[in-house]
Amino acid sequence: MPVMSYIQAVTTALREEMHRDEKVFVLGEDVGKKGGVFRATDGLYDEFGEHRVLDTPLAESAIAGVGIGAAMYGMRPVAEMQFADFIMPAVNQIISEAAKMRYRSNNDWDAPITIRAPYGGGVHGALYHSQSVESIFANQPGLKIVIPSTPYDVKGLLKAAIRDNDPVLFFEHKRAYRLLKGEVPEDDYVLPIGKADVKREGSDITIITYGLCVHFALQAAEKLAEEGIDAHILDLRTIYPLDQEAIIEAAKKTGKVLLITEDNKEGSIIGEVAAIIAENCLFDLDAPIQRLAGPDIPAMPYAPTMEKYFMVNPDKVEKAMRDLAEF
Amino acid sequence: MSNTRHAELGLSDEKVLDMYRTMLLARKLDERMWLLNRAGKIPFVISCQGQEAAQVGASFALDREIDYVAPYYRDMGVVLAFGMTAKELMLSGFAKAEDPNSGGRQMPGHFGQKKNRILSGSSPVTTQLPHAVGIALAAKMEKKDFVSFVTLGEGSSNQGDFHEGLNFAGVHNLPVITMVENNKYAISVPIEKQIASKTVADRAVSYGMPGVTIDGNDPLAVYEAVKEARERAVNGEGPSLIEAVSYRLTAHSSDDDDRTYRESEEVEEARKKDSIITFAAYLKEVGILTEEVEKEINKSITDIVNEATDYAENAPYAEAESALKYVYEE
Ligand SMILES: Cc1ncc(C[n+]2csc(CCOP(=O)(O)OP(=O)(O)O)c2C)c(N)n1
Numbered sequence: 001m002p003v004m005s006y007i008q009a010v011t012t013a014l015r016e017e018m019h020r021d022e023k024v025f026v027l028g029e030d031v032g033k034k035g036g037v038f039r040a041t042d043g044l045y046d047e048f049g050e051h052r053v054l055d056t057p058l059a060e061s062a063i064a065g066v067g068i069g070a071a072m073y074g075m076r077p078v079a080e081m082q083f084a085d086f087i088m089p090a091v092n093q094i095i096s097e098a099a100k101m102r103y104r105s106n107n108d109w110d111a112p113i114t115i116r117a118p119y120g121g122g123v124h125g126a127l128y129h130s131q132s133v134e135s136i137f138a139n140q141p142g143l144k145i146v147i148p149s150t151p152y153d154v155k156g157l158l159k160a161a162i163r164d165n166d167p168v169l170f171f172e173h174k175r176a177y178r179l180l181k182g183e184v185p186e187d188d189y190v191l192p193i194g195k196a197d198v199k200r201e202g203s204d205i206t207i208i209t210y211g212l213c214v215h216f217a218l219q220a221a222e223k224l225a226e227e228g229i230d231a232h233i234l235d236l237r238t239i240y241p242l243d244q245e246a247i248i249e250a251a252k253k254t255g256k257v258l259l260i261t262e263d264n265k266e267g268s269i270i271g272e273v274a275a276i277i278a279e280n281c282l283f284d285l286d287a288p289i290q291r292l293a294g295p296d297i298p299a300m301p302y303a304p305t306m307e308k309y310f311m312v313n314p315d316k317v318e319k320a321m322r323d324l325a326e327f
Numbered sequence: 328m329s330n331t332r333h334a335e336l337g338l339s340d341e342k343v344l345d346m347y348r349t350m351l352l353a354r355k356l357d358e359r360m361w362l363l364n365r366a367g368k369i370p371f372v373i374s375c376q377g378q379e380a381a382q383v384g385a386s387f388a389l390d391r392e393i394d395y396v397a398p399y400y401r402d403m404g405v406v407l408a409f410g411m412t413a414k415e416l417m418l419s420g421f422a423k424a425e426d427p428n429s430g431g432r433q434m435p436g437h438f439g440q441k442k443n444r445i446l447s448g449s450s451p452v453t454t455q456l457p458h459a460v461g462i463a464l465a466a467k468m469e470k471k472d473f474v475s476f477v478t479l480g481e482g483s484s485n486q487g488d489f490h491e492g493l494n495f496a497g498v499h500n501l502p503v504i505t506m507v508e509n510n511k512y513a514i515s516v517p518i519e520k521q522i523a524s525k526t527v528a529d530r531a532v533s534y535g536m537p538g539v540t541i542d543g544n545d546p547l548a549v550y551e552a553v554k555e556a557r558e559r560a561v562n563g564e565g566p567s568l569i570e571a572v573s574y575r576l577t578a579h580s581s582d583d584d585d586r587t588y589r590e591s592e593e594v595e596e597a598r599k600k601d602s603i604i605t606f607a608a609y610l611k612e613v614g615i616l617t618e619e620v621e622k623e624i625n626k627s628i629t630d631i632v633n634e635a636t637d638y639a640e641n642a643p644y645a646e647a648e649s650a651l652k653y654v655y656e657e
């Protein structure tokens with residue numbers, strides 16, 4: 001089985017989907033000739049031509065809005081936002097249009113667009129190249145939000161997103177792009193959107209997280225295993241709508257739950273996860289639900305001292321896990 | 328009578344009469360909706376009155392079998408011309424389950440009907456413009472002969488989506504026709520306080536497309552401009568911007584009182600140019616709208632409006648719990 005990086009899995013999924021269905025096309029800033037600022041669309045322009053790998057004007061609302069229109073016709077656009085931070089000009093198109101298209105037309109029209117965006121920090125990207133923006137969209141019924149944590153998941157979930165008949169936001173951790181490598185089967189598999197995934201079975205404490213933090217939690221779990229602390233790790237994978245059943249099952253399994261996000265704490269996805277657990281698992285809990293998240297400041301600063309202070313990392317995760325195990 | 332204006336444009340007598348009939352149906356439906364609103368039977372109306380000539384003239388210049396339209400809330404004339412029925416519009420007015428636009432989910436004026444290629448619209452203005460550009464992009468990618476047609480108000484031409492969408496269309500040379508229905512007001516704010524350029528059409532220059540300003544009260548002038556734009560679009564010559572100037576004859580909506588910001592003399596003056604009157608006068612002058620024909624049209628439209636009203640008023644609402652349906656594919 002080939003081993004590839006997280007970003008190679010993105011490119012592979014795009015290439016395979018473009019071969020499978022000629023209605024699939026890519027649009028965004030610098031995605032064509034250059035192959036994307038992160039090179040996620042590398043080689044696609046040469047392979048499929050400028051009409052299926054569109055360099056658009058620098059205008060995010062148009063990238064989303066034109067994509068939505070094409071999707072309404074029956075195309076399968078995969079729009080790239082160069083950074084998740086720059087999705088803001090397109091929020092009206094995403095929330096007022098894509099999310100509501102099926103509902104407002106009483107199931108007459110739909111908008112099957114996939115919008116990919118690199119998110120996350122730890123790359124010296126400062127305030128506007130580091131953000132986690134998922135919570136802005138995570139109370140918008142009609143949207144689906146996927147955040148994969150491994151190359152294997154990237155390929156299977158991106159294919160699922162492109163084939164999904166509803167709009168999907170697909171956030172890729174930009175530090176994971178080259179940091180994470182893993183085995184990715186050559187065959188044409190899809191993974192279910194809306195389902196969380198147990199990344200490690202364990203019996204002492206439960207970690208529920210997503211994206212790059214899954215990787216940090218797995219690292220910390222290996223260390224803690226040497227101390228006899230056995231962590232159960234649930235990767236949300238789809239952060240909207242949440243897989244409530246899997247969350248409840250994972251929380252009940254150990255009765256001690258740590259929730260982790262790279263976003264700042266207040267109003268983040270994990271607050272909703274905590275509410276689900278509080279509603280359903282009160283008598284199964286042996287400790288207060290714990291949250292590890294970024295501080296409530298506007299965004300991640302540039303200087304390495306402050307960036308490190310903001311970012312979740314394996315050490316912070318390990319400490320939070322140990323504290324919970326010892327509760 | 329081959330030297331009439333409409334014959335010179337290649338329009339038969341039947342076609343122009345059909346145009347007039349569609350304009351009049353839009354007007355009469357709209358008037359009925361106001362009555363229903365003032366009688367407390369429907370909560371909201373937003374009018375086409377004063378813009379029927381632009382809407383119907385443009386629609387008749389399109390290919391109503393294949394083209395896509397992304398109308399805005401005043402475009403009753405467009406959606407009627409594209410196949411939505413009076414009954415369906417009334418169902419939307421009454422927010423009944425059978426409303427094809429939204430099943431009673433959206434306010435009236437939020438059109439959409441896939442079988443007639445009418446894109447679903449929302450309330451935030453101008454969001455439909457990039458959608459129409461996306462449809463045109465699909466036409467180009469799929470090498471199809473249809474065009475897309477999108478409308479909006481002049482105030483709405485200040486939104487970012489106007490700029491982003493038209494520039495995208497210009498750069499990629501897409502078959503999309505944008506028609507700004509300039510009715511001189513955006514709620515209470517007059518055109519002088521909306522737009523710094525002399526005309527809306529002037530803005531076309533920066534998008535690399537032709538821009539024309541035409542008399543929106545003259546359906547034949549609008550027909551001619553849209554026809555030309557469509558020909559250019561299907562010949563691969565790209566997008567166009569058309570500004571159809573008319574006047575908003577009613578208040579902005581049933582919730583607005585326009586006496587607080589404009590003089591009634593101004594409205595009266597505009598009524599003299601009302602296309603329903605002036606186009607009827609033209610059709611009489613050329614001998615098409617005879618007394619007999621006019622009588623027949625008036626009667627048939629009254630019947631249609633009455634039937635539509637009765638049907639919609641008596642139709643059921645959607646079940647309350649149906650509010651939960653169609654968030655995602657089911
Ligand atoms: C983004 C947005 N801002 C404000 C409004 C409220 N609003 C609805 S219609 C309107 C005026 C629109 O004027 P114009 O574009 O000239 O169209 P007209 O109503 O005159 O046909 C306003 C401000 C809205 N619907 N959307």
Ligand SMILES: [Mg+2]
Nearest residue numbers: 480510512513
């Ligand atoms: Mg106006």
